[in-house]
Amino acid sequence: MNEVDKLTELFTQFPGIGPRQARRFVFFLLRQNTGYRAMLIRAIQDVATHVKQCSRCLRYAPLHVKEPLCDICADGNRDTTQLMLVEKDTDVEQMEHSGAYAGYYFVLGGSLSLTGKKYAIREKELVQYLQKYGAALSEIILALSATPDGEYTADYLATKLKDDASVQTARVTTLGRGLSTGSELEYADAHTLVQALKNRA
Ligand SMILES: [Zn+2]
Structure with missing residues (x-):
């Protein structure tokens, strides 16, 4: 070569x-x-x-010197009762850009595949996250892409979360379909994200 x-x-x-x-x-x-x-x-x-990689949300970011946390996770003024699960680092950036969300994030690192080929989400790490921070949560927002794989992953996670003892008091919601079908979160504009967040159920 x-x-x-x-x-x-x-x-x-x-x-x-x-x-x-x-x-x-x-x-x-x-x-x-x-x-x-x-x-x-x-x-x-x-x-x-x-x-x-931030030790809490697992996104890639310039970390604070003293603690291995990104600027979002290190920000004590955010809403500790809300957690949003997203596929990619860029999804966090898009959501932050919309300014509509003030809770914390967890980056799944991908989605499950309907064909079952690439089981690439950070499921074990999510369980650990919830053991640590789950008790404070009143809502977990599944903010996955409006694609077949994204929806499959959201369903999978919703079922898992229902059985997770660390989050029994939190309700699990998904973004409203202001997101057009087939669209990935990272390509959605700020207005769409605001609407999708408002219409979550
Ligand atoms: Zn973080």
């Missing part, structure tokens, strides 16, 4: 990037000057050094 093939292969592992796009990235990089490539290499190294 030559250098171009090797870098192409690495880019194809990015979400949503096919071989042709990956190859375009490689030739784009070759056309840039040395300064740009050095900056890119440095930025990748910096992000790996300074951005870590």
